[in-house]
Amino acid sequence: MNITADSTGGMAANCRILLVDDSVEAAFAMSMLLEALGHEVRTEHDGPRALASINEFKPDVVVLDIGLPGMDGFEVAREMRKRPVMQHALLLAMTGYGSDxxxxxxxxxxxDHHFTKPVSIVDLEALLTK
Known part of the structure; x- marks a missing residue:
């Protein structure tokens, strides 16, 4: 099911979510929570693999860690925004970097949004279902 952003910038439930985090344990825990909430989740652990998967997976939402090794989340986000498949996807920063x-x-x-770790699943789900 491909869902696009609504007029308020939120997403309907049951999203296809690409979760990108170099911490395998953190990504596993977050993916389990998101799947329990009814979302379809694919996990990648680095920028190049995340970029390689978006054309086939066609995510509605990408939850992307900024502090990735090699190609950081800023670079990945800029590259994703160039791709037609990402024109209407919601792109969420998930990071330990929280300054203005x-x-x-x-x-x-x-x-589209910036979350400082640890990310509250309640806050994340509120955005996804808004």
Whole structure:
């Protein structure tokens, strides 16, 4: 089911979510929570693999860690926004970097929202179902 952003910038339930985090344990825990809420989740652990998977998976939402090794989340976000499949996807930064400058850098890179770790599943789900 392909769902696009509504007029308020939120998403309907049962989203296809691409979760990108280099911490295998953190990604596993978050994916389990999101799947329990009814979402279809694919997990990747680095930028190049995330970029390689978007054309086939066609995510409605990408939850993307900024502090990835090699190609950081800012670079990945900028590249994702160039892809037609990502024109209407919701792009969420999930990071330990929480300063005002970090938030602005995330918006400049093409993110729609910025979450500082640890991410509240309640806050995340509220955005996804808004």
């Amino acid at each position: 400058a970090d938030r602005q850098d995330a918006m400049n890179a093409g993110f």
